[in-house]
Amino acid sequence: MIAILRWILLPISLIYQFIVWLRNKMYDHNILKSQTFDTPTIVIGNLAVGGAGKSPMTEYLIRFLKDNYTIATLSRGYGRQTKGFRIVTTASTALEVGDEPLQFKKKFPDITVSVCEDRCTGIETLGIANDIILLDDAYQHRKLKAGFYILLFDFQSLFKPLLTLPTGNFRDNLSSIKRADLIVITKSPSTIRSHQKKHIEKLIRTYSDSPIFYSAIQYQAPVSCANQHQTIKDLTGLDIVLFCGIANPTPLVEYLTNLGNRIHLLDFPDHYNYSNKDFQKVIAKYHQIASDNKVIITTEKDMQRIEKKDFLNLPLYYIPIQLGINRNDDNAFEYYIEKYISTVI
Template sequence: MLYLQKYIEKIIRGEKTGYLAAVLKWLLFLLSLFYSCLAKLRYYLYQHNILQRKKAEVPVISIGNLATGGTGKTPFVAFLAEELGKDYQIAIISRGYGAEKEVVEPFLISDQAGLYAAAAQAGDELFMLARNNSELIFIRSAERAAGAKLAVEKGADLILLDDGFQHYQLERDLDIVLIDALRPFDQAKVLPAGFLREPATALKRADLFLLTRSDNVDWNQLKAIQDSLLEYSPDNDGVFTAVTELKGCISVAGQEKKAIDFLAGKKVFAFSGIGSPTAFKKSIEITGARLVSYKVFADHYNYQQEDLLTLLDQYSASQADLILTTEKDAVKLFDFAEMIGDLPFYYLQIAMEINESAQLIEVIKNKLALRKARHKN
């Protein structure tokens, strides 16, 4: 399955040529037209109340993106929760991507009293956030409106909707869209002919944009992306930028923390199952480590014991100094701590630094204040 996905990606990017690639590219284009029409129809039905939208009793901020793959939503949600948590009791609602089973009813992952689920039940990203933010409420819910109702019952007065840009059922007070500066309009086509979840014109719904990994492009490229975004959404509250900050690395089994310069000069065997494996590879290279092998799994991959045994064998054969993965992958490996033992097995701790953080938070708080004022009148 992963091989097929990679093959299609190469066709989309023009890296595969020949008769078969040309035929498949044409078929992907036709499917893309159909998918694009469905996306527009779905939005139209909600916009004109043919499909009913629901409003939460408390403010809702949606954090989402236009393209598939990783854009840094998880560290940004963590940043927002930390900043807005000074004034609000926050609940984070997510579909729980990467969880082993679908759930029908809203599922409380954690609250101030404790953590009630493992990564397999919560999904990797939601579990990672929950274990690092014990003062927040975390809910897994495919139907976000039902999740919002549970959040209010648990005492939340502000909801952060993780990956909510294409979820129209629950009304929101603010739509924040994250764009990866390295691939801002990835192939500019809708799935499956490109990597967009819906046509780029959907960006007109965004209230503000955050350009992630902005340190990986030059000023002229950054300015061009900002101008393009403002053309789609000229009345929004601005385009903010963020950079990736490498905090250090932590052992999977013992939670021992090392400074980021620990990796400099080390031979590294790495693996990941994330939406943007190239970004993780680039982060490793930035540390000065020497990447001797890099294994890529599907996004949200659920590791089994056999997978870990294979990885450990490959690590041993590579003669690397250590194994390195992402925190999102690591949370699904904690149950195998005994197998890992005292091996040099680490995950890279990454945070997001917002360049205009004070201004961004001010814009958000002003939006929330306007909502509060409207409700009083």
């Protein structure tokens, strides 16, 4: 029924597509003005709504660059209940700064993490104290003209109708691919068939000659809410109550299922602000399972919105993820990043 409704709304998608096209043309021809900055700026973005892997890519760049450069990240802080520019601290809450910026700060406490809905204002406030500013989800923020753009596509999204909202899942037109300096196909299968690769590259080459890379999710060992690390071997043959508020939980469900677990999924909207009632629902589901071999699992992003006291004495874990560029391509990917930075520093 929902799919039918989305196709009924196709005329609205066409109007939306035209408005986005017109806005981009106005920026392309300087009718609407973009602002540039002396500080090197790298934008990580996507054209579709949610779930392309922007946060893992941001963390990949942090790991790659933090030992040689002073880095700041700047995000909108999606889901926060505050406005304006804020510096994120390890004592911040997701309601104050958003879940993903808080995750960045907790994982990389030595870098500057900030949020601001206006990226130009954010960069101005950060000043020149940082060598590089990484902008998470700013591809459509045309008021800013960044120095370097990394555009992400979820692998599966390129085999579905490539339409704008509300019929499709794209918030920008495919012609915007032309602004990307690097293109990364995320969540790729371990083996990509030749016809799939031809389809993807034919589509992208219509708009851009920029390098294309393929990446995959790399799930890490589970971590308890008390920061105790387990091994993957500990995560087999279990009944798992999996609850998460992410754009697409399917890859995580498949990963845990393939390890030989039975999954009991409670799926919430992306960036969902949990209530105590939601947590009680998760705990009730856990207690309903007769087996003694059972745990509760969530994502690292969701863990930023959870108070440990809500799951006192319960086996709650999260699964960290990392982005892995396909073997033999990571050096080339990093080369392009370094090449850009060397031209501006």
